[in-house]
Each structure stands twice: as C-alpha cells, then as structure tokens.
Amino acid sequence: MPQDKFGGVLCTGNIVFDMLVHPVDQLRWGATTWVETIGQSMGGNGANTSYALACLGITARLLALVGDDSFGEELIGGLRAAGVDTRSVQRSHGATPTTIALVRSDGSRLFLHKPGVSLQAFPEPLEFTPLLVHGMTRYHLANPFAMPAFRSHAAETLRRARAAGLQTSLDAAWDSQGRWLQDLGPCLPNVDTLFVNEEEAQLLAGVENVAEAAKSLHRLGAGTVVVKLGARGCIVVSTDGEFSVPAFEVDVLDTTGAGDCFAGGFIAALQRGLSPREAARVGNAAGALSVRRVGAVGGLLGWEDTQQWMRSARIKPES
DSSP states (O other): OOGGGSOEEEEEEOOEEEEEEEOOOOOOTTSOOOOSEEEEEEEOHHHHHHHHHHHTTOOEEEEEEEESSHHHHHHHHHHHHTTOBOTTEEEESSOOOEEEEEEOTTSOEEEEEEOGGGGGSOOSOOOOOHHHHTTEEEEEEEOGGGOTTTGGGHHHHHHHHHHTTOEEEEEOOOOTTSOTHHHHGGGGGGOSEEEEEHHHHHHHHTOSSHHHHHHHHHHTTOSEEEEEOGGGOEEEEETTEEEEEOOBOOOOSOOTTHHHHHHHHHHHHHHTTOOHHHHHHHHHHHHHHHHTSSSSSTTOOOHHHHHHHHHHSOBOOOO
8 A cells, every 4th residue: 555545754863874793792802803794784763763664654754964974875865765755854064873783692782872963963943844744644753862952852842743733752762861751751741652662661760660660651641651672572551551562483683773663663553543552563573573684674574564474473472
C-alpha cells in the first residue's frame, strides 16, 4: 500500500556517521587487537528512526542538522535513497556528528561520540509551519538529550506540535549531562507516546522496579509509556492498563540503534491504525531485525516482509 495512505511522521533528531568495530571484547592499550569488521553505517536517533519508518511504508520527514563535510552529504543521500524526506535536513559549517562503536561478541557496545554540529542544532523552539507539517499527523522527537542547544526548548516544541494538531512521541535515550527528569519532565504532559529503555526509566523515575517506573512517568503526564527491554521485549503502560510483549528469538550481532528501530516499528504500526499491543509486536520485530546485522538499519525489512518474518519467527521464552 502506498505511503500516502497513512499519515506521515515529522521527526527531529540527530544524524550520525557511525564507524563500527566488531568484535571488541577487551581493550588493551599498547597492543594490537584483530577484529572481523571495521565498517561504516548510518547512525543517530533521528536518522535511524526515520529510516525505519520509511522502510515500513510510512512517510518520514526528518528535521536535522549535519555538517558541510562529505559525511553529511553521504548520510543525506542514504536517507533519501531509503525514502526519507530530507528537504528539512539543514547543513551547517562544521563536522557531522560521528561515533565510533566498539561492539562486543554478545552485541553490547561502547560509543565514542563526537557531537559536531549537533551542539548548535535548533537553539529555538521549532515553528510548525503549514509547509513543514503538510501531510504529517505525528511529531516524533528522537533524543532531545543529543542536541544540547535544543533540550531546554523541547517542552515548548512539543506543546507547539500538539497545538498544530499533531500526535506526539518522544524517545528519551541517554542523558550524558545527567539532568534527566529536570529537562524531560516538562515535556511529558505533551507526549502521547514515550519510549524509554529500562535504565532510562529507572533514572527518570527514581524507581528500580521497571513497571513502577513506567507508571510514575505516566502519572507525570505521558499518555502511553513504552519501556524497551531488549531481549525481554517491552512493557506498555497507559490509562488502559499495563501489559508486556515478549521478544522474538534472534541471533544478536550488534545492538547499535535497535531502540531507534523499535520506536520506528511501534510508530509505523500506530500510523497504520494498529493497537498498542500490535504496535509493540512490530516494535519488537524491528528491533530484532536490526540486531542481526552490524549497524543500526542494515537488517531492516519492508512492512510485508516484516509481517512475514513475524509469522515465522519464534517468540523468546519469558525468563
């Protein structure tokens, strides 16, 4: 079914040039470590989520900032080739954000990140002009913490998105400044769907129990709270109650970007009119497909192929 049958998603978030090294199970200074793979990939919360949405048949318009270097040009080209609307991606003098990801044999990773022009991205709240929101029904904010100049305006931007008639979603990601709820809390009353992973939920809510942390974030204003649990699936908490959805069984190669792909899968299902429970299954599938390959988006499939994969894939037993 053509993309224009569904409402589009306007996404704000970073675009990152990823260099991935696999496997790296230990670091020894003054020595040489042989690895199997040193490669490059698209990265960044905004890029990964937009790419996943486009793969899954949803019109995705990305509002982001890259440098005026060759990395920026290459990443824009890759997004455009995947079907992402990149006309709102801006270029700025400076370096495109870059990450070196050291990936262990079990798929876990360590990031060395140079933020580049993300340090200057969007120093004012966004204006949702008719041209920007044309064809869009949702605004997704992918990791406000990755854009230091923008994070203090995130709450006002989400309020404006709501005022423009858009549904809203936010993927928290990691706060390297450690401010957590101080900056994210004001956003929550204008967030329809909040995505967090287990540790983010605990740090935001100050509660160790993940389900209780999700309920706390819901009480603070988020409409639906989705906690990404990786190999254990996800938990969803909303006014309609609480449920968990187990993960799919898959061989894990690299978990880089899996959470962004999960969010893209979940939102794509919502845009198609599926229920939150069905959206959680699609999110789990997108995350599982992502971790099969080195790099965030190389393992993703289109909507029909994802549905077929879900029908044949095994559900991971709950521990």
